[in-house]
Structure formats: C-alpha cells, structure tokens
Amino acid sequence: MTSFFLTPTRKISSNVFGDLIDSICIYSYHFDKPMLIDLDGRPEGVFELVFQKESDIWQSSVIGDDWQLRDQAFIAGLHQSSYKLRIFPDTKIISVRFKPGGFKYFNPEKQDNFSNKRICISEIWGLKGKKLIERISNEEDENTKISIIINFLHENYNGERKSIIDNLVRVIIKNDGIVDLKKLADSCNLSVTHLRKVFREEIGLSPKKFSKIIKVNSILKKVVYAKEKRDLMNLAHSFHYYDQSHFIKDFKEIVGYKPTEYCDLVRKSGY
Missing domain, CATH: 1.10.10.60 (Homeodomain-like)
Incomplete structure (x- = not known):
C-alpha cells in the first residue's frame, strides 16, 4: 500500500463566481504498477462539489477502519476531522471548491444539514442532478466537463442570500x-x-x-x-x-x- 497527501495535479482559479468559488481542482493518479493508493486528506472549511471517474474510491476516517464507497458525484459538506481515501490507479477526480459560505448561493438548504456528510447530487437537485452526472460521465474532455459544471451552477445560482x-x-x-x-x-x-x-x-x-x-x-x-x-x-x-x-x-x-x-x-x- 502506497500513501500520499491529497494534492491536486491541476488547480484552476475561478474566473466565474469569484466571490463564491475558490478553485476547481483536478486530482489525477497514474502508476505503471497496479496498486492501491492511500491519500491523506483534511478539513479546510470548504464545501466541495465532487465528480470522479467510475473507479471505486473508498473513504475512511483516519482514526477508524470505517471504509465507505463514495458516490460518483456528490456534495461534501464541512467536516471536522482528517480522513483517508483509497483509490486505484488511473483515478481522476474533479472538485469544485466553494469558498466558506459560498455553497448556500446554489442550494437553499441549511448548510449544517451537510455537516460531516457526502450527499449524492441527485438527492440535492433531483432529476437535474441525475442529468448532470450523465453528461459528465459521457464527456471525455476535461475542460468541457468543467464548462458543463459551471453552466449548471449558473442555472442554480441565487444571489439574494447575502448576510x-x-x-x-x-x-x-x-x-x-x-x-x-x-x-x-x-x-x-x-x-x-x-x-x-x-x-x-x-x-x-x-x-x-x-x-x-x-x-x-x-x-x-x-x-x-x-x-x-x-x-x-x-x-x-x-x-x-x-x-x-x-x-x-x-x-x-x-x-x-x-x-x-x-x-x-x-x-x-x-x-
């Protein structure tokens, strides 16, 4: 088993929703030898909208052995403790990292409903979420995937939630x-x-x-x-x-x- 810190291989500063989205991060892992990889992650005070290749990705708390299979596309709310990911080679993850408080402009729910949880986007946005998952799954080009995600966020943006x-x-x-x-x-x-x-x-x-x-x-x-x-x-x-x-x-x-x-x-x- 090989272990690394969770670090993006590509990080794109957000030119759209700059006050609400910090960046879009691409995590891509390729190894010549077939082996499982463990990644150490930590809470950073942000919500994430995550899309991952259909490879199996498992997540567990660092202190426990409570491995759970992650959904293909989900919202990760604020979590309070470190965690581990276990992935296979050739895994790719796209993560839209919202600035603290930024996600509430795209979803009206109380944000503490997401605390320490990963919720599939079809549970959050219903049929629209399911269609988004299908579009991202059927698209090969990385930049096009990002454009599809940003357009989706535009459609669900509510700018009247400032406080x-x-x-x-x-x-x-x-x-x-x-x-x-x-x-x-x-x-x-x-x-x-x-x-x-x-x-x-x-x-x-x-x-x-x-x-x-x-x-x-x-x-x-x-x-x-x-x-x-x-x-x-x-x-x-x-x-x-x-x-x-x-x-x-x-x-x-x-x-x-x-x-x-x-x-x-x-x-x-x-x-």
Whole structure:
C-alpha cells in the first residue's frame, strides 16, 4: 500500500463566481504498477462539489477502519476531522471548491444539514442532478466537463442570500481563526447564542469549530519550518495555544497526525 497527501495535479482559479468559488481542482493518479493508493486528506472549511471517474474510491476516517464507497458525484459538506481515501490507479477526480459560505448561493438548504456528510447530487437537485452526472460521465474532455459544471451552477445560482455572516467569515479567515466569539457577536448586534445558530445554518459548523479548522490550516503553512520542539511551541503560542496537549489534540484531529509526525512525513515525502 502506497500513501500520499491529497494534492491536486491541476488547480484552476475561478474566473466565474469569484466571490463564491475558490478553485476547481483536478486530482489525477497514474502508476505503471497496479496498486492501491492511500491519500491523506483534511478539513479546510470548504464545501466541495465532487465528480470522479467510475473507479471505486473508498473513504475512511483516519482514526477508524470505517471504509465507505463514495458516490460518483456528490456534495461534501464541512467536516471536522482528517480522513483517508483509497483509490486505484488511473483515478481522476474533479472538485469544485466553494469558498466558506459560498455553497448556500446554489442550494437553499441549511448548510449544517451537510455537516460531516457526502450527499449524492441527485438527492440535492433531483432529476437535474441525475442529468448532470450523465453528461459528465459521457464527456471525455476535461475542460468541457468543467464548462458543463459551471453552466449548471449558473442555472442554480441565487444571489439574494447575502448576510452579515459572510463578513464574519472573512474576519475569521483574515485573523487565522484567532477570534473572540463575543466580539464577533457584538460586531453584528447578535447574541452569542443567535450567532452560533445562524452561523451553523449558513456555513455548516459553529463559529468555534470553523475557527479551529482555519487556525490549524494556518499553522500548517508554517509548521514545516519548525526544526525543533521549541520552534513548535513558539508557533503554537503565536496562535494562542498555551497548553501543549490542547495544541496537539486540535492538530491531530484536523490533520490526522501529531505536529512532529506531520513534519517528519512532509520532509520525507518532499511536499
């Protein structure tokens, strides 16, 4: 069994719906030898619209052995912990990555209905979703597939769902997840309780859980430069982690490895 970090082989910045879609990522894996491949993935605080070649792709949480076969096309809501994919060679995946809060403009449901779930698009958009799956399956050209997906999103776009929560998401991301919930609530004249409710419905997770995901992903950009344990703790302190066990717990929950383990893996793999 060979293991890798989940990394796109092609990433296209979105020129359409730039405020709502971060990018379209292509994941393509080809190996001369027939073998199963394990990929490590982590939550990044985004919804994804995923299409995959009809090869079997299995997904499991890192800590468990709960492998489940993924649908051919689905929406992946916000999830809170790391996961693994098990794929065969010549597998190709297309993922439309929505910016936090972006998917609500294409589907009216409460976004926390998607939390920690993968839902087939035929369950979300009915017959339109089924026809989209058929069109993508019958098309060979990668760029044409992307055009079909973007046109579908145009047809389902509702631009009237803007709210104050969109601004709060930008504040959380700008501050690397280091925010005070009470101050966030005060900034939009909401009680903390009401903020939690509205945030979950529009983003998919509570503001505290979403902020933790953003914080750990921000740490990941710097953690590989920590050469000694002291460097790791200084980095943790800069992100307001003053208890080592709390830092390690949050990091492992999101990434699947302890900070030192992750650094070692990254250095060995060359990522």
